[in-house]
Amino acid sequence: xxxxxxxxxxTRGSMVESRHRCIAAVAGPDGGIVKxxxxxxxxxxxxxxxxxxxxxxxxETGAADAFGLGDAEIALACASHSGEPRHVxxxxxxxxxxxxxxxxxxxxxxxxxxxxxxxxxxxSGREADAAYNNCSGKHAGFLTTAVHMGEPTKGYIRYEHPVxxxxxxxxxxxxxLDLSLAPRGIDGCGIPTIxxxxxxxxxxxxxxxDPVELPPARAVAARRVVAAMMAEPHMVGGxxxxxxxxxxxxxxxxxxxxxxxxxxxxxxPGLGLGVCVKAExxxxxxxxxxxxxxxxxxxxxxxxxxxxxxxxxRPPVANRAGLEVGRVRPAAEAVL
Amino acid sequence: xxxxxxxxxxTRGSMVESRHRCIAAVAGPDGGIVKxxxxxxxxxxxxxxxxxxxxxxxxETGAADAFGLGDAEIALACASHSGEPRHVxxxxxxxxxxxxxxxxxxxxxxxxxxxxxxxxxxxSGREADAAYNNCSGKHAGFLTTAVHMGEPTKGYIRYEHPVxxxxxxxxxxxxxLDLSLAPRGIDGCGIPTIxxxxxxxxxxxxxxxDPVELPPARAVAARRVVAAMMAEPHMVGGxxxxxxxxxxxxxxxxxxxxxxxxxxxxxxPGLGLGVCVKAExxxxxxxxxxxxxxxxxxxxxxxxxxxxxxxxxRPPVANRAGLEVGRVRPAAEAVL
Numbered sequence: 001x002x003x004x005x006x007x008x009x010x011t012r013g014s015m016v017e018s019r020h021r022c023i024a025a026v027a028g029p030d031g032g033i034v035k036x037x038x039x040x041x042x043x044x045x046x047x048x049x050x051x052x053x054x055x056x057x058x059x060e061t062g063a064a065d066a067f068g069l070g071d072a073e074i075a076l077a078c079a080s081h082s083g084e085p086r087h088v089x090x091x092x093x094x095x096x097x098x099x100x101x102x103x104x105x106x107x108x109x110x111x112x113x114x115x116x117x118x119x120x121x122x123x124s125g126r127e128a129d130a131a132y133n134n135c136s137g138k139h140a141g142f143l144t145t146a147v148h149m150g151e152p153t154k155g156y157i158r159y160e161h162p163v164x165x166x167x168x169x170x171x172x173x174x175x176x177l178d179l180s181l182a183p184r185g186i187d188g189c190g191i192p193t194i195x196x197x198x199x200x201x202x203x204x205x206x207x208x209x210d211p212v213e214l215p216p217a218r219a220v221a222a223r224r225v226v227a228a229m230m231a232e233p234h235m236v237g238g239x240x241x242x243x244x245x246x247x248x249x250x251x252x253x254x255x256x257x258x259x260x261x262x263x264x265x266x267x268x269p270g271l272g273l274g275v276c277v278k279a280e281x282x283x284x285x286x287x288x289x290x291x292x293x294x295x296x297x298x299x300x301x302x303x304x305x306x307x308x309x310x311x312x313x314r315p316p317v318a319n320r321a322g323l324e325v326g327r328v329r330p331a332a333e334a335v336l
Numbered sequence: 337x338x339x340x341x342x343x344x345x346x347t348r349g350s351m352v353e354s355r356h357r358c359i360a361a362v363a364g365p366d367g368g369i370v371k372x373x374x375x376x377x378x379x380x381x382x383x384x385x386x387x388x389x390x391x392x393x394x395x396e397t398g399a400a401d402a403f404g405l406g407d408a409e410i411a412l413a414c415a416s417h418s419g420e421p422r423h424v425x426x427x428x429x430x431x432x433x434x435x436x437x438x439x440x441x442x443x444x445x446x447x448x449x450x451x452x453x454x455x456x457x458x459x460s461g462r463e464a465d466a467a468y469n470n471c472s473g474k475h476a477g478f479l480t481t482a483v484h485m486g487e488p489t490k491g492y493i494r495y496e497h498p499v500x501x502x503x504x505x506x507x508x509x510x511x512x513l514d515l516s517l518a519p520r521g522i523d524g525c526g527i528p529t530i531x532x533x534x535x536x537x538x539x540x541x542x543x544x545x546d547p548v549e550l551p552p553a554r555a556v557a558a559r560r561v562v563a564a565m566m567a568e569p570h571m572v573g574g575x576x577x578x579x580x581x582x583x584x585x586x587x588x589x590x591x592x593x594x595x596x597x598x599x600x601x602x603x604x605p606g607l608g609l610g611v612c613v614k615a616e617x618x619x620x621x622x623x624x625x626x627x628x629x630x631x632x633x634x635x636x637x638x639x640x641x642x643x644x645x646x647x648x649x650r651p652p653v654a655n656r657a658g659l660e661v662g663r664v665r666p667a668a669e670a671v672l
Contacts, residue, residue, distance in 0.1 A: 010597070010618060013521025015531045017381055018597050018618035045353055108656030122458040133656060185349025186661040195351045261346070261354050281617040282346060282354035320444030320469060325522040 005038035006293060008279070008286040012317060012326035019331075020286030022262070024277040024294050027202035029210040031176065034273065035297070036199070037290075043183055043195035044278045047259030051078045051138050052225050052267065053174055053204055054167050058141040059221035061166075063148035067097055074225060075232035076137025078257060082238025083112025083132045090235070091136045098140075098147050105130035105139045106157045107189035114238050135189035137235075142191075157190040164192055171196065173218075174204035188260055198276050201265065205274025208255075209267045226267050229255035242288045245312055246295075250305050256291070258284065264291035268300065285328050289313070293330035341374035342629060344615070344622040348653060348662035355667075356622030358598070360613040360630050363538035365546040367512065370609065371633070372535070373626075379519055379531035380614045383595030387414045387474050388561055388603065389510055389540055390503050394477040395557035397502075399484035403433055410561060411568035412473025416594060418574025419448025419468045426571070427472045434476075434483045441466035441475045442493045443525035450574050471525035473571075478527075493526040500528055507532065509554075510540035524596055534612050537601065541610025544591075545603045562603050565591035578624045581648055582631075586641050592627070594620065600627035604636065621664050625649070629666035 005021040023038035033040060046053075055077040058064050064074060073094050081087035095101050109128040112118045121128060130136060139156075142163050146153050149162070156163045172179050175196055183195030196204075208226055211219035229236050230252055237244035243256040243264075255267040262279030264287045275294055279286035292313040295301065301309065317326035341357040359374035369376060382389075391413040394400050400410060409430050417423035431437050445464040448454045457464060466472060475492075478499050482489050485498065492499045508515050511532055519531030532540075544562055547555035565572050569583035572593065579592040579600075591603040598615030600623045611630055615622035628649040631637065637645065653662035 012381060012529070012597075013519065015379060015381070015519035015521060017521070018616065020617045043351060045348060045351070106657075108658075110656055119458055122455055123461065125459065183349065183351035185351060185353070186655055186659065188655045188661075190655055190657055190659070193348070261348075279617075280354065281356045281615075281619055281622070283617055283619065286617070319522055319524045319526055320446055321442075321526055322444075323522065323526070325524075 002039040003037050005280070006290045007331035008289040008328060009331045010285070010317065010326060010328050017326065020283055021280045022277055022286055022290035023198050023280065024275070024290055025199045025202040026294065026298065027199060027206040027274045029206045029213060029272055031203045031206075033199050033202070035294075038280075040199040040202070041197050044198045044201065044263065044276075045185055045187075045193040045195055045261065046201050046265070046276070047187060047193055047261060047263050048080045048135065049257050049259030049263040049265040049276070050171070050201065050204070051080070052208060052229060052255060052257055052265070053171060054138065055141060055225045056170055056218060056221045057166050058145055059224050060217045061145050061148055063145045066148050067144055069094070069144070071228040071231045072235050073137070073140075074228035075235035077141035078225065078229050079137045079236045080134040080258060081137060081235065082114035082117070082241055083128070083134065084114050084117050084238050087137070087235065087238065088131045091131050091140050094140050095131075095143070098144050100143055100147070100153065102129045102131040102136070104143060104153055105133065105136055106155075107133040107135045107139045109133055133189060139189065159184070159192045168194065171204070174207055175200040176203075198278055202274045202276035205265050205267050205276060206272065207274070209269050209274050210272035226255045226269055229257070242312060246292070246309060249308050250301055253300055254295070258287065262287040264288070266291060266295060268298070271298065271300075273298065285315070288315075289328050289330055338375040339373050341616070342626045343667035344625040344664060345667045346621070346653065346662060346664050353662065356619055357616045358613055358622055358626035359534050359616065360611070360626055361535045361538040362630065362634065363535060363542040363610045365542045365549060365608055367539045367542075369535050369538070371630075374616075376535040376538070377533050380534045380537065380599065381521055381523075381529040381531055381597065382537050382601070382612075383523060383529055383597060383599050384416045384471065385593050385595030385599040385601040385612070386507070386537065386540070387416070388544060388565060388591060388593055388601070389507060390474065391477060391561045392506055392554060392557045393502050394481055395560050396553045397481050397484055399481045402484050403480055405430070405480070407564040407567045408571050409473070409476075410564035411571035413477035414561065414565050414593060415473045415572045416470040417473060417571065418450035418453070418577055419464070419470065420450050420453045420574050423473070423571065423574065424467045427467050427476050430476050431467075431479070434480050436479055436483070436489065438465045438467040438472070440479060440489055441469065441472055442491075443469040443471045443475045445469055469525060475525065495520070495528045504530065507540070510543055511536040512539075534614055538610045538612035541601050541603050541612060542608065543610070545605050545610050546608035562591045562605055565593075578648060582628070582645060585644050586637055589636055590631070594623065598623040600624070602627060602631060604634070607634065607636075609634065621651070624651075625664050625666055
């Protein structure tokens, strides 16, 4: 019997208005589950939360060094960025460096998540191209690896392409699973997303946190990817974005990454632990509150950091006039 | 013991990725619960789903007739509109007719939900004012009633104001409950929202569907409000909006209204039934699929209508490139 799920409540005035159930697991680098909430053996699509795992290929193939990529580009390879100029301009410059452009990205376009950037784009009369897609850094990384390995760049998002097969192998090694028959879907940006038990996803994150058991080149790549995320938290998300702000407030303690449909992954190098959270209903607000509760439970934050993050960990619900009318919070009894 | 909740699944590729639990009840005009899923005695905030109940005041006070309001304005009083020009222009003309303007609306501004309208607004260099707020028609209705009754217009969103006290009395009569001590919060647009058991909310909708037991003036108002919503489905929401499209496809069979945090209300005049649905986690996609499943269960749609609504009742999940990668659907076993 699994433990009860982690419950997140949304209050409004004197009542709990909505309630979310979250699955969560904390793993050590030996693959052992240290703490759990809900059925952590359930397969989940890690979505963008596994980008730090996928970014290992960019480094361990030698592609990152061949093109002189720094922390900012590696952080972008792990990013779901908000489409600010710092993200979009850096992706364009990176693509130019590998002899390609935004036209080679197969992720499709969307408007920036960052509202000032979205407004500025529309007011300028321009349209978003694929460089604005929150996944454009990950796709630039895929293209960089393909160019470096002499693989075709067209069709790099397809399951059969060498880029995706390399990533599948990476996921298999990090989770210790044969994923050839795993559930499979297509992510928002067109790449395959693989169904992996939540506990095994947490285990893969733990191996990034403490890569001592990984093959040497992979261990070096793991340390570099995690360091890049922690060095450039706002390249991984953007201003005001939950994971970016938590990483910035607790600098050097963790790498944190959301994925669509309520997924979060955390990598804790100091503790050698990995975390994965999935809101059963897919709600980002629930996954944020749940991963925050797990991090608090693990004692990650100092009292000062907790105070600085109070409105991130239990965010206010505001009405259109900006008045606080409720809160999103972990239900205490379910966390303890 | 309540019945099991109504489950809505979100698939991606070969797996269910996310899952929602919904409470639902179908009531007859005598207050009896005909069908139910989950704990329908739980209090919920009806949010914008109860706008058709609140619109009764606009008609039964005589305010609508005094200012010559037609179906379009009464539909807007029930609306969560998407900020298209047809909505915003009509609200402005209406406010002018009562000697007021958008500056008198206390709902706050936000960008139109309708993307072409949002883009056009930003490209024009203008900013949204309160007329663009999805609740601007409801607020115009409140102001119209206040003007007609000789009440102050300032502060009409406050719990103590005669406008809100009149609405509280209306809700008490329609639900048969003393709501003076009910849970209370502030809605997105600033007005009070009252915690009412979901089954009683369904009962109030049933009384709109078959108003034979209501006081005569209220019964006339109920018929007029429901008829206005069915006559002007796109004034109640907008192009592509779930409730508007369902009302348009099954013309004359139902009035349908969403509320924030996963609420839906349906009024079925032909069957004399009222429906209320609440997704426990507040997800609109779950509430849509759940209310669709309840309406199908009640046999509301003809085979032709079901076919026309197939992509509304079980909507595709698309990636950024527009490819269908999954579906939102009721989990069959939970509906039966």
